[in-house]
Amino acid sequence: xxxxxxxxxxxxxxxxxxxxxxxxxxxxxxxxxxxxxxxxxxxxxxxxxxxxxxxxxxxxxxxxxxxxxxxxxxxxxxxxxxxxxxxxxxxxxxxxxxxxxxxxxxxxxxxxxxxxxxxxxxxxxxxxxxxxxxxxxxxxxxxxxxxxxxxxxxxxxxxxxxxxxxxxxxxxxxxxxxxxxxxxxxxxxxxxxxxxxxxxxxxxxxxxxxxxxxx
Ligand SMILES: CC(C)(COP(=O)(O)OP(=O)(O)OC[C@H]1O[C@@H](n2cnc3c(N)ncnc32)[C@H](O)[C@@H]1OP(=O)(O)O)[C@@H](O)C(=O)NCCC(=O)NCCS
Numbered sequence: 001x002x003x004x005x006x007x008x009x010x011x012x013x014x015x016x017x018x019x020x021x022x023x024x025x026x027x028x029x030x031x032x033x034x035x036x037x038x039x040x041x042x043x044x045x046x047x048x049x050x051x052x053x054x055x056x057x058x059x060x061x062x063x064x065x066x067x068x069x070x071x072x073x074x075x076x077x078x079x080x081x082x083x084x085x086x087x088x089x090x091x092x093x094x095x096x097x098x099x100x101x102x103x104x105x106x107x108x109x110x111x112x113x114x115x116x117x118x119x120x121x122x123x124x125x126x127x128x129x130x131x132x133x134x135x136x137x138x139x140x141x142x143x144x145x146x147x148x149x150x151x152x153x154x155x156x157x158x159x160x161x162x163x164x165x166x167x168x169x170x171x172x173x174x175x176x177x178x179x180x181x182x183x184x185x186x187x188x189x190x191x192x193x194x195x196x197x198x199x200x201x202x203x204x205x206x207x208x209x210x211x212x213x214x215x
Contacts, residue, residue, distance in 0.1 A: 002062045004148050006155040009057035009069070014050050016066045017057070018042035024138045026197075027174050027205070034109050034200055037100040040091060045136070046071060047087050048079055058155055060139070060148045068139035070152040074165055076128050108199055116196040124171070124190050124209050131167035131211045133160055137177075153184050161214055169211040178208045186210035 009017070022038040022045075025031035031041050049057050049071035056072035073079045095101050101110065116122060135156060139148050160168060170186065172178055173194065182188075190209040197205055 002146070004146070004151045005061045006058055006151055007061065009050070009054050009059055011054075013057075013059050013066065013069070016059070017046050017050055017069050017071070020069060020138050020140060021045045021136075024141070028141065028176070034105065034197065036103045036105050037095075037098065040094050040098070040100055043087060043091050043094070048083050049073070049136075052082050052086065053079070056159070058152055058159075060152050062143060062146075062148070067143040068137070068148050068152060070135055070137045070156050072133065072135045072156050072159070074133055074160070074163055076132060076134050076169075079134075109196070112196045112199055116194060119195070121192060121194045121196065121207075124192070124207075127169045127189055127209065127211055130213065131169035133165045133168045135168060135170055149180060150184065157214065164215075166215045167211060167213045169209060171207055171209045173205045173207050178210065181210045181212075184212070186212045 018038075019042075022031040022041055025035070025041060025045065026033040031038060035041055053073050056074055058070045058072070059066050060068040060070075100106055137149055137152055139152075156168075168186075169189065170181060172181070178188075187210060188208055189211045191206050194205050194207050197203075
C-alpha cells in the first residue's frame with residue numbers, strides 16, 4: 001500500500017494548487033466545462049488561501065508526488081473581508097483587461113449566475129457562530145478512493161482542535177463529496193437547488209452545507 005504524507009503548503013506548491021482547483025472546478029471535472037480563463041478562476045478559488053492564510057493549507061503526497069490539497073481557514077469572517085478588499089478588486093481588473101467577460105462561455109455563465117443570484121441560490125444561513133472555520137478539498141482524479149481525502153481531513157481536524165476552533169462547515173454540490181463528509185461525521189445543515197449550471201446539463205444540482213462540531 002502506498003504511503004500518504006500530509007504536509008504544510010509552501011510557496012512552491014502554489015502552481016499545483018491553482019492547477020488542481022481548475023482541473024476539478026466543475027463538480028470534480030475541468031473548469032473549461034463552464035469557464036475560460038484559468039488564471040482568473042484560480043484567483044477566485046485559491047488566492048485567499050495561498051497568499052493570505054497559507055498556514056491553513058495542506059498538501060497530500062504519495063511517493064513524493066503532490067496528489068491533493070485542503071485549503072482551510074480559521075475564521076470565515078476574516079476570509080470574506082480579505083476576499084472582498086484584496087482579492088476581488090484584482091479579479092475584476094483582470095476580467096476587464098483580459099476581455100474574459102466577452103468570451104461566449106463566460107458571458108453565458110455570468111448571466112446564469114446573475115439569475116441564480118436573484119433567485120437567492122447563493123444565499124445560505126450564517127453558520128459562522130457554531131462553525132467558524134471552513135474548507136475546500138481537492139484530490140487529483142487519478143488518486144481518489146485511496147484514503148487521501150480522509151487523511152487530509154484528519155490532519156485538518158487536529159490542526160483546528162489545536163487552534164481551539166469549535167466547528168467546521170463546508171459547502172459542496174457533489175453527491176459523492178456529501179457522502180464523504182457525512183462518513184466523517186458532518187451533518188447536513190442546509191440543502192438548496194441551484195440552477196447556474198442548467199445551461200450545461202439536464203442534471204439537477206443541489207448545494208449542501210454540512211457542519212461538524214469539534215468541541
Ligand atoms: C470528495 C473527495 C475529496 C474525496 O477524496 P478521496 O481521497 O477520494 O476520499 P477517500 O478515499 O478518503 O474516501 C472516498 C471513498 O473511498 C473509499 N475509500 C477510502 N479508502 C479506500 C481505499 N484504501 N480503497 C478503496 N476505497 C477507499 C471510502 O469508503 C470513500 O467512499 P465514499 O465516498 O462512498 O464514502 C474527492 O473525491 C475529490 O477531490 N472530489 C472533487 C472535489 C470535491 O468534490 N471536493 C469537495 C468539495 S470541497
